[in-house]
Amino acid sequence: MTRVCLVGDADVNLRYELVSRETARDALATYDLREPFVNTVALETISLGSAVSLCNDLNWYLVRFVEEVLVLEPSVSEEEWLSRKLARAVRDKEVTPEESGRYLKVFGVEETEEGRKLVEPMYVTRTGPELPEYDLRDVEETVRVRVTEAEFGA
Helix, strand or coil: CEEEEEEECCCCCHHHHHHCCHHHHHHHCCCCCECCCCCEEEEEECCHHHHHHHHHHCHHHHHHHEEEEEEECCCCCCCCEEEHHHHHHHHCCCCCHHHHHCEEEEEEEEECCCCEEEEEEEEEECCCCCCCCCCCCCCCEEEEEECCHHHHHC
16 A cells, blocks of 8 residues: 655645535545644555546645645555655656665654644655664754655755
């Protein structure tokens, strides 16, 4: 199963924005929606292709209410997410899974009163088996997201 996690912009309640609109609500109706981090909506799809298609269907809402789209595809990595652009590139065979792991955006995960929250990303380049430690905040956990070279340089 491929997982999708939509991370809402700081100034919106993402779940409300998605389920209060008929088109988005209809697109999400068959999924079990979860909130693994504060202001996120996560779900499981059957494949990378269906995850990318769902994001395409929701694009109008993603542009307006979502800060990050994360896709976890087990055939690429069991623990590193893909950005939406990289997920599309892997699906379209523009990038192989083996080539996808060089550029990363690493989020810290903070425990807050509201729950677990993704904080300040740190950009790192993989040059060997070890990654630099997340050092922007004192956190117990991180979320690694593989990104395209263009996203890394932006």
